[in-house]
Structure formats: C-alpha cells, structure tokens
Amino acid sequence: MRIFIAGGTGVIGRRLAPLLVAEGHEVIALSRRSRVPGVTTVQGDVYDAAALREVVAAARPEVVMHQLTDLTSRDFAANARIRREGTRNLVDAALAAGVQRVISQSVAWAYEPGSAPADESTPLDVNAADESRRGMVDAVRTLEAITAEAPEWVSSATACSTAPTPGTPKAA
Numbered sequence: 308m309r310i311f312i313a314g315g316t317g318v319i320g321r322r323l324a325p326l327l328v329a330e331g332h333e334v335i336a337l338s339r340r341s342r343v344p345g346v347t348t349v350q351g352d353v354y355d356a357a358a359l360r361e362v363v364a365a366a367r368p369e370v371v372m373h374q375l376t377d378l379t380s381r382d383f384a385a386n387a388r389i390r391r392e393g394t395r396n397l398v399d400a401a402l403a404a405g406v407q408r409v410i411s412q413s414v415a416w417a418y419e420p421g422s423a424p425a426d427e428s429t430p431l432d433v434n435a436a437d438e439s440r441r442g443m444v445d446a447v448r449t450l451e452a453i454t455a456e457a458p459e460w461v462s463s464a465t466a467c468s469t470a471p472t473p474g475t476p477k478a479a
Contacts, residue, residue, distance in 0.1 A: 311366045311406075312336045313353060313397050314374035315343040319412060323374065335366040353393035356400070363400040371401040373411035373454070383439055387446035394450045398457060409457035415464040417447040425464075 310327055314320045315336025324334050324346045336343040337351045337359075351362045353375060363371065375393045377385040394411065401409050418425040419432045431448050435441045451462045 308370060309333045309335065309366070309368045310370045310372060311363060311368035311401075312343075312346075312372045312374055313393075314338075314376060314412075315346070315348065316341040317374050317376055318378075320372075320374035323372070335368060337362065353389065353396050356396040359396050360400040360403050363397075363406070364404040366404075368401075368404070368406055370408040370410065371397065371406050373397055373409065373450075376412070383443055387442055390446035390450040394453045398453050401457065407457065408459040409454055410461045410463060411450055411454040413447055413451055413462040413464040417444045417464075 310332050312320050312324055312327075312334060315324055315334075316338045320336065321343060324336055324343050327334050328345055334343075334346040336346050336348045337353075338348055339350070339352060342348045349362050349366065351359055353359055373394060375389050375397070377389045398409055415425060417431050418429045421429065432440065432444050433448065435444055454460045454462050
C-alpha cells in the first residue's frame with residue numbers, strides 16, 4: 308500500500324515510517340527540512356495549501372497519515388495552528404487527490420479527566436478551566452472533525468508526548 312506520512316520526521320513519524328516499510332508498504336514522507344531515512348521524502352509545508360495539493364497528488368497515496376505536530380519550541384499556539392490549519396490543508400489535499408483513507412494523530416490527554424482510562428465514549432475536555440488547555444483541546448477537536456470528512460478515517464489518540472500538557476503542573 309502507498310502511504311503518505313505528513314510529519315515524517317516527528318517523534319512518531321520517524322519511528323512509524325520504517326515499521327511500515329518493514330511490513331511491505333511504500334512510504335512517502337513529507338518533511339519541512341529533513342530527510343526520512345529509508346523512504347521517499349518530499350519537502351513541503353502544510354501551510355502552503357496549493358503546493359501541498361500538488362505533492363499529495365504526485366505521491367498517489369492510498370492512505371494519508373497525519374503525524375504533524377509543532378512541539379519543538381513548546382509553542383502551544385503553533386501546535387494548535389498545525390492541528391487546525393495543517394489538518395485542513397492536508398485533508399483537503401488528500402480528498403482532492405482521491406484518497407479515501409485518512410489517519411490522524413490525536414492525543415489522549417485532551418479528554419476529560421477521570422478516575423479510569425479514557426475510551427471512545429470519553430468526551431474531550433472542552434470546558435477545561437485552564438485557557439491554554441481549552442485552546443489545545445479545541446485544536447484537537449478541530450483536527451478530529453476535519454479528519455472525519457474523509458470517506459474512511461481514524462483519529463488515533465496517542466498517550467505519549469515530548470512536551471508537558473498545557474495547564475498541568477511541572478514535575479518537581
């Protein structure tokens with residue numbers, strides 16, 4: 308299967324690409340600057356909608372995987388922007404290219420707090436008391452809604468993070 312990974316050099320993307328190749332898939336990875344070892348890498352910017360459409364169309368993927376984050380500088384506004392605008396542009400590019408399947412990286416820590424692990428019935432924490440957390444949760448909600456525009460889609464909520472969740476206390 309031909310799989311296009313946006314965010315191929317990120318924390319998950321750079322680990323996912325070789326696993327997919329090992330399973331026999333052909334992987335095309337989108338990166339702003341770096342090359343992804345072992346796969347075809349295309350340079351691009353998810354904020355350039357027209358260029359992204361061209362790159363995705365040229366890749367001819369069967370699946371588009373969204374592994375985009377912007378956490379290197381711990382700028383949560385930038386990460387929220389990539390979830391909103393980057394997702395919009397990526398899903399639009401996938402649909403324009405005729406891609407039926409979109410898989411997006413969501414985050415488990417955006418769900419309402421509780422005493423048990425979250426599952427598919429747990430709502431997002433849209434009423435969080437902390438404003439920065441609400442912004443992050445809203446961006447995740449937007450990402451999931453945009454992803455659901457694809458004929459076949461999954462938003463996979465990962466529990467790992469390289470940055471602290473906005474609004475949570477730092478470890479001592």
